[in-house]
Amino acid sequence: MELIAITPNHPVCVQVIKLLEQLIGTPSFSREEKDTAGLLAAFFADKGLKAMREKNNVWVKHPHWRAGLPVILLNSHHDTVKPAASWQRDPFVAQWEGDQLFGLGSNDAGGPLISLIAAFLLLKDRQDLPFNLIMAATAEEEISGSGGIAHVLPQLGPIAGGIVGEPTSGDVAIAERGLIVIDGEAQGVSGHAAREEGTNALYLALEDIARLRNFTFPKVSPLLGGVKVSVTQINAGSQHNVVPDRCRFVMDVRVNEHYTNEEVVAALQAECKSILTPRSLRLQSSGIAEDHPLAKAVASLGWSTYGSPTLSDQALMPFPTIKLGPGDSARSHTADEFIRRTEIIAGIKTYLSVLEQLKFDETWISKV
Known part of the structure; x- marks a missing residue:
């Protein structure tokens, strides 16, 4: 796969950043994501993609799906926590100050979500990918709810691995508590x-x-x-x-x-x-084997890896995953949350780099 040149003026970058501004302006507390789910479904439809929707979850399959190939899930969430009382800005107004975009959910996990969507869009016309892709924007992550990714997974079929979009400062979480x-x-x-x-x-x-x-x-x-x-x-x-x-x-x-x-x-x-x-035993720890193609792809890029102390939808995925994305986990759930445009551009490049390095041999294809 040849890497695509990504700049802030690239049409896909402009489109997904506009989408993020709309998501910020649309309240989407956990279990109340109906309106942002509608925005996402309409966005995919506008790009000629058939969006599936269950409850407040929206997902699309790569248009050039080929039977027999392993499936990679790209996933992030569009629900948010409620804004802290100490916000100095309107949390539901997307406000730019230089490179920084302020707004509730901009960092957690709007930036990772739109970066994954951008990577999916940039690959949607490819007919030679060595894997199939599913892009899923899911609900209820902030409460690990049963109506989020756990509700969607049974409908997606076997999945070989996943990239979970969360703000990790570009480092790769290969294990999670x-x-x-x-x-x-x-x-x-x-x-x-x-x-x-x-x-x-x-x-x-x-x-x-x-x-x-x-x-x-x-x-x-x-x-x-x-x-x-x-x-x-x-x-x-x-x-x-x-x-x-x-x-x-x-x-x-x-x-x-x-x-x-x-x-x-x-x-x-x-x-x-x-x-x-x-209260529940469903939020298990997760990790990925060194010989998994996703882990090999990260290793080939020489990126920093770590074990994450914070919980995400990784805990609900019964297949190997990595957690990766633009933004800083320390900004999550804080007043005046923001994401940088430069972080989003870097995030898109990061996701494309992983997918560019991702290779499945016959042994792995037989496993899935």
């Missing part, structure tokens, strides 16, 4: 605080929390580090003179690729007298 939120409950016996009565559930919970604080999982990842357990909330008691018979606490657990979420919960429960109940 999983997440478990766990509700703990210590059970005691109520009594009068003035007498030696009851069993204080708050003390029982504190004993468990101390054990959790000192507990470490033996398998440490060179990319993601150890499993991280944080107790972030606690609640007990109804009034000052009653020994509480229940104490509830919440744990935020970030899992490396050496453990399944089920294994982590079992190990933590073995350390605790409190009852531990995970």
Whole structure:
């Protein structure tokens, strides 16, 4: 594949940046992305592409689809969090200041989304790609909702690998921590605080929390580090003179690729007298094998790779993925969020470079 010359004045770049301005101007909180889904579907239709839509998810297949080739998914999300109270600008007005475009969702993940769309458009007329492409703009990423990528995947068929568009400053995340939120409950016996009565559930919970604080999982990842357990909330008691018979606490657990979420919960429960109940086990850690074509493509380009501490839709994809995109993760969910035009142009070039290097031999084609 020959790389395409990308400049800010390239028609595709101009078109996708205009799309980003429209997306910023259209509120799209998680589960409320109907209007941005409509914008995206109309954008693809205007480019002569048949857009599929389920709920607030929109996707298109490469027009020169060839049976028997492996499928690569290009995916990013068009939902946003709600704006922080400290915004100094209107979060729903796309505002340029020099190279910077301010607006809610500009960085997370508008910049990566439109850069992936641009790469797809720049390749849409190619009839000699060694793989098939699907471009999916999905919903509910910010809440890991069931109506987002998880809803779409069963309809896409087998996928050999994916590029997840998120702001990574152009570095490549080849592993990502999983997440478990766990509700703990210590059970005691109520009594009068003035007498030696009851069993204080708050003390029982504190004993468990101390054990959790000192507990470490033996398998440490060179990319993601150890499993991280944080107790972030606690609640007990109804009034000052009653020994509480229940104490509830919440744990935020970030899992490396050496453990399944089920294994982590079992190990933590073995350390605790409190009852531990995970809210969900679906957000597993992810990683990609060194011999996967996507990993080989990144390695051939000599780019920096890392393990990501933050969660994305990678956690819901049961196939190898990399996370990559323009913008800075540190800007995500912050007031006066922005993306740079130069970052978008670089992002488009980055995605095209990966796809240009992506090669599947007969062994990999047989796997998919």
